[in-house]
Amino acid sequence: xxxxSQHPSWVICKSGTSVKIECRSxxxxxxxxxxxxxxxxxxxxxxxxxxxxxxxxYEQGVEKDKFLINHASLTLSTLTxxxxxxxxxxxxxxxxxxxxxGDSETQYFGPGTRLLVL
Amino acid sequence: xxxxxxxxxxxxxxxxxxxINCTYQTSGFNGxxxxxxxxxxxxxxxxxxxxxxxxxxGRFSSFLSRSKGYSYLLLKELxxxxxxxxxxxxxxxxYQLIWGAGTKLIIKP
Numbered sequence: 001x002x003x004x005s006q007h008p009s010w011v012i013c014k015s016g017t018s019v020k021i022e023c024r025s026x027x028x029x030x031x032x033x034x035x036x037x038x039x040x041x042x043x044x045x046x047x048x049x050x051x052x053x054x055x056x057x058y059e060q061g062v063e064k065d066k067f068l069i070n071h072a073s074l075t076l077s078t079l080t081x082x083x084x085x086x087x088x089x090x091x092x093x094x095x096x097x098x099x100x101x102g103d104s105e106t107q108y109f110g111p112g113t114r115l116l117v118l
Numbered sequence: 119x120x121x122x123x124x125x126x127x128x129x130x131x132x133x134x135x136x137x138i139n140c141t142y143q144t145s146g147f148n149g150x151x152x153x154x155x156x157x158x159x160x161x162x163x164x165x166x167x168x169x170x171x172x173x174x175x176g177r178f179s180s181f182l183s184r185s186k187g188y189s190y191l192l193l194k195e196l197x198x199x200x201x202x203x204x205x206x207x208x209x210x211x212x213y214q215l216i217w218g219a220g221t222k223l224i225i226k227p
Binding site for chain 2: 044109
């Protein structure tokens with residue numbers, strides 16, 4: 001089956017530093033990847049849709065200057081949390097869309113990255 | 119290990135009822151989510167069960183049996199717009215969602 005990886009799986013950092021999270025589709029090309037955030041005991045919250053070769057589309061309330069997304073290739077999207085603060089501590093999950101169009105599209109999720117900002 | 123088992127694909131008729139089953143194995147358990155995902159779109163949240171029993175929300179209901187590691191999503195009065203993938207995602211002891219590939223539901227007129 002399709003595999004999506006995320007790196008790192010755990011990050012602990014000091015307040016004010018920037019953290020980069022990578023999302024890779026290992027055995028397929030993904031023109032679209034999604035970034036989610038999940039707080040404890042809550043559902044996924046979509047942060048942004050990342051499109052290869054173009055700017056990401058951010059959901060309402062998500063600061064694009066704080067959460068920088070780069071989708072430079074068909075297998076890699078990165079999320080950079082700039083100047084992280086304790087309230088940014090969360091579980092960040094990416095997913096990659098397999099297929100170009102039509103009913104055969106399936107979204108495969110990465111295992112997530114847990115961020116703790118001290 | 120942690121595992122989710124759902125049928126890959128199901129077909130149903132418009133106006134009918136369909137039940138999507140999910141069995142799971144996780145390290146600890148903190149509830150189970152069901153998501154709906156239309157082709158090309160991000161998943162949308164449908165339900166969350168943490169206690170045994172049936173939770174009803176309009177045309178959709180979700181059931182949980184923790185002792186059996188089993189859940190199902192029941193969809194009534196099916197509409198064409200219900201054609202989508204349905205993801206069962208239990209939450210483990212670290213509050214991490216464990217994802218399966220989901221069930222693709224095809225609705226026929």
